[in-house]
Amino acid sequence: xxxxxxxxxxxxxxAYVAGIAGALLFQRAERLANGIGFxxxxxxxxxxxxxxxxxxxxxxxxxxxSFELFPxxxxxxxxxxxxDALGCFFGMIVSLLGWALSIYSxxxxxxxxxxxxxxxxxxxxxLLLLATTLVFLADHALFFLxxxxxxxxxxxxxxxxxxxxxxxxxxxxxxxxxxxxxTGCLILGFLLLFQASGSYGFDSFHALGxxxxxxxxxxxxxxxxxxxxxxxxxxxxxxxxxxxxxxxPSNVSALMSGVIVKTGxxxxxxxxxxxxxxxxxxxxxxxxxxxxxxxxxxxLYALMEHDxxxxxxxxxxxxxxxxxMGLGAALMFRHSGHPVLxxxxxxxxxxxxxxxxxxKALLFLGAGAVLHATHTRNMEDMGGLAKRxxxxxxxxxxxxxxxxxLPPLNGFVSEWLTYQSLLQxxxxxxxxIRLMFPLSGAMLALTGALAxxxxxxxxxxxxxxxxxxxxxxxxxxxPFPMLLGQGILTAACVFLGLFPTLFLKLFDPLxxxxxxxxxSQQLTTANGLVLSGGGAQGGxxxxxxxxxxxxxxxxxxxxxxxxxxRRSRTRIAPTWDCGLRGLTPQMEYTATGFSKPLRMIFKxxxxxxxxxxxxxxxxxxFATTLRFESHVExxxxxxxxxPLRWLVxxxxxxxxxxxxxxxxxxLIYIFVTLLALLLFAL
Amino acid sequence: xxxxxATEISSQAITLMATLMLLVQLLMTxxxxxxxxxxxxxxxxxxxxxxxxxVAYHHNASHVYxxxxxxxxxxVIFLPWLLNRLVHRIQIHQEIEPLLNAPTxxxxxxxxxxxxxxxxxxxxxxxxxxxxxxxxxxxxxLTGFFLMINRRKALTQVLALLTVENGVMLAAVxxxxxxxxxxxxxxxxxxxxxxxxxxxxxxxxxxxxFASMDTSKLNQLKG
Numbered sequence: 001x002x003x004x005x006x007x008x009x010x011x012x013x014x015a016y017v018a019g020i021a022g023a024l025l026f027q028r029a030e031r032l033a034n035g036i037g038f039x040x041x042x043x044x045x046x047x048x049x050x051x052x053x054x055x056x057x058x059x060x061x062x063x064x065x066s067f068e069l070f071p072x073x074x075x076x077x078x079x080x081x082x083x084d085a086l087g088c089f090f091g092m093i094v095s096l097l098g099w100a101l102s103i104y105s106x107x108x109x110x111x112x113x114x115x116x117x118x119x120x121x122x123x124x125x126x127l128l129l130l131a132t133t134l135v136f137l138a139d140h141a142l143f144f145l146x147x148x149x150x151x152x153x154x155x156x157x158x159x160x161x162x163x164x165x166x167x168x169x170x171x172x173x174x175x176x177x178x179x180x181x182x183t184g185c186l187i188l189g190f191l192l193l194f195q196a197s198g199s200y201g202f203d204s205f206h207a208l209g210x211x212x213x214x215x216x217x218x219x220x221x222x223x224x225x226x227x228x229x230x231x232x233x234x235x236x237x238x239x240x241x242x243x244x245x246x247x248x249p250s251n252v253s254a255l256m257s258g259v260i261v262k263t264g265x266x267x268x269x270x271x272x273x274x275x276x277x278x279x280x281x282x283x284x285x286x287x288x289x290x291x292x293x294x295x296x297x298x299x300l301y302a303l304m305e306h307d308x309x310x311x312x313x314x315x316x317x318x319x320x321x322x323x324x325m326g327l328g329a330a331l332m333f334r335h336s337g338h339p340v341l342x343x344x345x346x347x348x349x350x351x352x353x354x355x356x357x358x359x360k361a362l363l364f365l366g367a368g369a370v371l372h373a374t375h376t377r378n379m380e381d382m383g384g385l386a387k388r389x390x391x392x393x394x395x396x397x398x399x400x401x402x403x404x405x406l407p408p409l410n411g412f413v414s415e416w417l418t419y420q421s422l423l424q425x426x427x428x429x430x431x432x433i434r435l436m437f438p439l440s441g442a443m444l445a446l447t448g449a450l451a452x453x454x455x456x457x458x459x460x461x462x463x464x465x466x467x468x469x470x471x472x473x474x475x476x477x478x479p480f481p482m483l484l485g486q487g488i489l490t491a492a493c494v495f496l497g498l499f500p501t502l503f504l505k506l507f508d509p510l511x512x513x514x515x516x517x518x519x520s521q522q523l524t525t526a527n528g529l530v531l532s533g534g535g536a537q538g539g540x541x542x543x544x545x546x547x548x549x550x551x552x553x554x555x556x557x558x559x560x561x562x563x564x565x566r567r568s569r570t571r572i573a574p575t576w577d578c579g580l581r582g583l584t585p586q587m588e589y590t591a592t593g594f595s596k597p598l599r600m601i602f603k604x605x606x607x608x609x610x611x612x613x614x615x616x617x618x619x620x621x622f623a624t625t626l627r628f629e630s631h632v633e634x635x636x637x638x639x640x641x642x643p644l645r646w647l648v649x650x651x652x653x654x655x656x657x658x659x660x661x662x663x664x665x666x667l668i669y670i671f672v673t674l675l676a677l678l679l680f681a682l
Numbered sequence: 683x684x685x686x687x688a689t690e691i692s693s694q695a696i697t698l699m700a701t702l703m704l705l706v707q708l709l710m711t712x713x714x715x716x717x718x719x720x721x722x723x724x725x726x727x728x729x730x731x732x733x734x735x736x737v738a739y740h741h742n743a744s745h746v747y748x749x750x751x752x753x754x755x756x757x758v759i760f761l762p763w764l765l766n767r768l769v770h771r772i773q774i775h776q777e778i779e780p781l782l783n784a785p786t787x788x789x790x791x792x793x794x795x796x797x798x799x800x801x802x803x804x805x806x807x808x809x810x811x812x813x814x815x816x817x818x819x820x821x822x823x824l825t826g827f828f829l830m831i832n833r834r835k836a837l838t839q840v841l842a843l844l845t846v847e848n849g850v851m852l853a854a855v856x857x858x859x860x861x862x863x864x865x866x867x868x869x870x871x872x873x874x875x876x877x878x879x880x881x882x883x884x885x886x887x888x889x890x891x892f893a894s895m896d897t898s899k900l901n902q903l904k905g
Binding site for chain 2: 670671675678681682
């Protein structure tokens, strides 16, 4: 890497460090701490975006060198970073979000004035950004694990920031436990790699898988799949995600959902494409299957939610599934020796990673603004916010369209690329396994449709119609920094959607590094106006063209009005209310009602349970009170995790007998161990 | 006196003293009276100081004299005095019941001695002076450990820990002809000193809280 991006990158890291120090130093003066903490984070994020994007765009990453951040005092650990193409790409994501989220937080943190320590909040936020950036850039397994752990612990403390509520504490502990389960697997995986290569440097792991015996290689893959899968939130390791994301402060949930979850994707890509060599077929099949299941289940559970942030959290699982579909397909193509298709699928997956980070963060920020205004996460208490929070509603709408994969926004582009790679994959092999491709393609289509339905619900119930509660009635627009943060991400959604061919160039060094191909030429036709699927059977699409066509259609209604309706009379009157005495919020469609048809269709999965209690005086038709309860069973909680937890608790109770509390017993343990070791040494 | 004869004599003397240390240790395992145990420990430490002095004299290594001196002051005079005072203060002079009776303990100690000698065998060639001192050192360590397990009184456990430390010192002096680096020995020495001080206070506190210094009652602390 030449001097400019590298210096800028170091500057970004320095800004985060300064942000930590500054926010802690001035924690007594909360306004100042807010400004310094999040201001410096914004500066750092901005520099990071510039550095990573320019390094990727100029191709400077291919020449980048590994260098030590600071000399290590600990043996075996080198604090070395290497901004290669993959790391730079993810570094760009975290920096972009860091920039936008920090600006947003300048406004959001005001809500904590006088209530919480804003300085600690800002410092934690900076630390999280710093650790996550280092996770992507670390070039040494132990340094990577250290950064990974700092990231997990900081995320834990930020999730539990509002620890006064029990729900928050429980969610934090669940996150903590799951996260460390994953880290345990990662440590084992890295140790196995270390055993084979004799060094902890990532450069020594490169293509190491080809020299490993098959059994050990599979074990390493499975360990990493579980370890990174927990962080990514893939089914069935996802349960921490819908618990932890909603309770965190909204800027933190945006960062968690946008970036922290993506560290799992980064790890899988790094391990699957860089370390483990040419994969056997079942790796790809496994990842593709898990991806498909995660996508469908994620969106189905999202549909059942009426907690706005939980709904978004379940959508993260869905989108991780879509990303994993791309990665899984890429692994399968790699196995069957189709590097071009593998690159296409990889680009699809990683482009969706970027897109999901952008629109999911945007949606979480929108949810945060709503939460800020109404102090509730329950959608059934919202409504009518579009009139009271115009900008937030607009931004949320853009995010909703993007996540529903509707053209011309960015979600559409990456899902379209995923379709292209899946559909072209059918021809790569003659074995029966190729049925996987159209099958998961169909599932992806189902997912897209359900996601759209879900966001019709999310947007409609939250922002449209009349307010359902007093706080919603008195909601006010979010302060300017919060709007600016959302605005940046909205712009990013639009740009990533309209000019995909521009951004495809950023992937050239990346695919060059991982698959040895450069696809941006093949995927671009008509001077970059049209995106093509590559290959003979690939389709083409132009989001810019679609938008221009739509814009051309805009004058049509105007023309029609001029032609036919100019002379008709305009009358302003209230909405027709079927002859009742005015419309009330009680007549509105509820979130639960909206999703009822789907709840019935997927009855086998949801096992819906409802209880109706009605009390009446003389006739059941004139009930005095009515109580209605409806539940959806979370299959993974009840069928997998609850029995598992019971087993663990029972085992712990058994082993507690060892901790007798008597000194003599402890001494005997030590003595027996000593004797055993001495005898062993004989 | 020619050098080889001098070596022979000091070697014999060291072997003798080390063997006496082992004997004292075995006596301690069978001993119930606290004051006698403390006295036995003082004798053992005195023997250790003698060995250290002899090694220092033989190798003309002045810093091992320091070790010998410290052992003399600390373990022969100061610590026994401290423990004696503690015994008088808490008014308990006898170990009421060891977990295992004396004959069984002796049998086990015999086994441990055997083990110590077997373990030390590969290293005997490294000894400069004396025979099997390493074996004795290891035996002191193992039996000291056993003594710690076998007793209930915190005070006897402190004594046992001190004999373990004596074993470590013996190994250091016997195996490395000039002893360990002085800094390390000083470190160990002060470590033990502090440990005994702390334990002394702890014994007193345990006695105050539980009206006994039976450590097997500490499991009442567990919830």
